[in-house]
Amino acid sequence: MRHELSGLAARLDGRLSLPGDPGWDADRLAWNLAVDQRPAAVVVAASTSDAVETVRAAAAAGLGVAAQSTGHNAAPLAAQADFSEVVLLRMHELRDVEIDVEARVARIEPGAQWGDVVAAAAPYGLAALAGSSHDVGVMGYTLGGGVSWLARSHGLAANQVLAAEIVTADGVLRRVDDEHDADLFWAIRGGGGDFGVVTALEFRLFPITEVVAGMMLWPLDAAEDVLQTWAAWTGGLPDSVTSTARVLRLPPLPELPPFLSGRSLVIVEAVCQESPERADELLAPLRALSPEIDTVHPQPVADLLALHMDPPEPTPGYGDGMMLSELAPATVRAFLDAVGPGADTALLVAELRHLGGALDPDAALALTEEHDVPAPGVVSGFDAQYLVFATGIPMPGIGDGLVASLGRLFSRIEPWRAPVEYLNFAEHARSAEQLWGERVHRLRAVKLAVDPAGLIRSNHPVRR
Template sequence: MNTPVPPTGELLIEDAVDDLALPLREAFARLDSSLGGRLVLSGDPYWDAARAAWNLDVDQRPAAVVIARSAADIVRTVELAGRYGLAVAPQGTGHNAGPLAADHGLADAILLRTHELRDVHVDARRRVARVEAGALWGDVVAAAAPHGLAALAGSSHDVGVVGYTLGGGVSWLARSHGLAANQVLAVELVTADGRHRRVDEEHDADLFWAVRGGGGDFGVVTAMEFRLFPIAEVMAGMLLWPVERADEVAAVWAEWTRRVPDSVQSVVRILHLPPLPELPPFLAGRSIVVVEAVVLEDRARTDALLEPLRALAPEIDTVHAQPPAELLALHMDPPGPVPGRGDGMTLRELTPAAVRAFVGAVGAGSGTALMTTEIRHLGGMVEPDAAVLRATDLGLPTPGATAGFDAGYLLYSAAIAVPGADEAIARSLGRLLSSMEPWRAPQEYLNFAEHRRDAERLFGGRDGRLARLRAIKRAVDPTRLIRSNHPVG
């Protein structure tokens, strides 16, 4: 849609909530009458749907839910929360909501849902997309594809653009193009004082730095702009083997990743799939090991690069030329909300011993209750120094709070939370993470951290980054009105 781009600087919203000396229930009623969206309270027939996270195993119990339809709705909500000593927890799709909901973390907060703000505008000439706070990657890909443009999108169509990007954003093009956060040109957000700002490298530069990889702790994002890339076709697909070959496949893949160029992004996964009717026959009820790969090369070069993996004679090989839009289906993520348990960690390296630990924890005969466990290859433009050098060479904005990761690989594992499986899942996840602990990298990835972490694990250890983030948080939100799933402290 052709959403106009507002001028740079502070944006003004009229008719914010009056300074009310009313009981909270009456103030909520006044707020509800002023919203273009709606306010939902406990006892409302829509309450359970309004408070639901994407992970249906997460139980969010806020003081109220506001479903916003405009930036003005967000300003009004923040104004009211400030007057009544409430927090505001912004949320689009509700991915990675577990840390936010833990230990009754929403009891004094308004859960501010932005999922109805879905407008996407693509400026094909500038190769820039402006998206509203609730836009999904499926929305962006659909808008960009007709112009031959690609975004640094998540692995599934229903991942929210804003939350993914605030956390850094590791896409299928990350090794060649860096994190999604590094391609952001401007962010529009409402800060705790009720101001609606547009920040970029020249306006509120510190805040602009913080929101690019520092998470959602600094304001309620209403829109963002980011670069698109002229990529009309990639070579991509999966190679599949029975799980009994996981040790061999994972070892070859690990060695292979040490030699491939930055044009190759790949994942090795071990899956134990239930016999669900919606799965194709070659997957339903099976345990398999899979390598998924995306290659920005022509067919001949791709064939040459994949030869060490194909020498293992995969049972299925789907690698083919395809538009970037098809990458949203490559990872075979669930098509909608499910109840699940999972967590992740970054790895410094993947030695032969690390491969054996990985396969031993989740491979054949492990007895694991985890459905999917993956290791993603990082490096390339995901390395912080490489990201900074590229920005300098191309005259791009300096990378934000998370320029990249001092890690070679990214581990993530999850299971469907079926009744009675809690203990088995917790035991299996704990076994996996403890097995990989010797290779843990110092910095975690926000988007794969499904349980609470100390801020030092997420933001510490690099050039005073955490101290700078905390100083910016104090400056824009001294009372900690904005509450995110991974606060800076």
């Protein structure tokens, strides 16, 4: 391997790391610390030119190339049988964000995280369709879809992309948009990272500064009441409200605040783009259940990065996602059989996110004119009403229990499974048909046209 890639190191602005090198273990580390990434080599890119050089060198050496921003969804990539013949192209040091205030457009480098974009946009009174976590990579999130706290009013983040710069398998850097390489531009908006190494992304921002948002928290014993009420409540909400409900079992940890440490809880989080008075009216059915803590208040939209209390830094995780067509009373009971009070589960969190509104594919299409963006790409929204994501920490001794707990949850709610999957919350392999349905044929045609030899690898390949 040293021989095959030997010329590459000298051509890089960043660095090439090979098995046995002093920095190897640090360089191959993903955000998800439970994932043991063992590629042929790692390139830590310091420039766009590094992406071009890496693609060309890997092609010459007969290796694949997989781009990675943070490694939040590294598990299905590292599990691929031929991952040991892939150069992992890590982009996490390239984090610049430029804001065009007049045009309301952000241009990001490939390693930018949502915290970077929010910090750059907020001083201008602009908001992005950011993920719930400050350190999720904008790139993987957006190429896979992107469900934000503004999702039910504004749709997927991928629908706001205006242009991308991408190094394709032939080692050429292209700028793609609605009028240039339109098929490729369609494929990368929801098709993930299988089509090239994306080195820059430009997307629309919104003049939103404040929302009414927060969480309500109850002891886990209240889960049946709270989740049944939340499920019924979401059925009648305007698109201006995006919310989640989840069951949490937290270990006693000194770094957690006392109201969380060692406790089992049910939590509802809601973001309302409404006046405080209207938000109070909307939230009344949940408040009637007397939450132990209620933090809902008007706040800067930038503060939403803290709302979900996601892990502040890289963490080991074993989890997966599923979409649901509905959340009937029987669905809630099945969900709680697996993770509710008294359930034997090793899951740390089991979460339900409310979809619909602008996440409906027809609604997404209708919004493109209003948002002054191109027609959506391969994934414009979801034919599903709720998203389930559940995860735990695979510590020694509980790994098997975690796999069994996740399996139990998903088999209990299987009858309500929607016929679609969401790439970003799929942390295990899926067939391309499960992820893209009928649209997979056009996606595969694009892949064949831009990467006939299958040089570019991703966590969710379109050919599988």
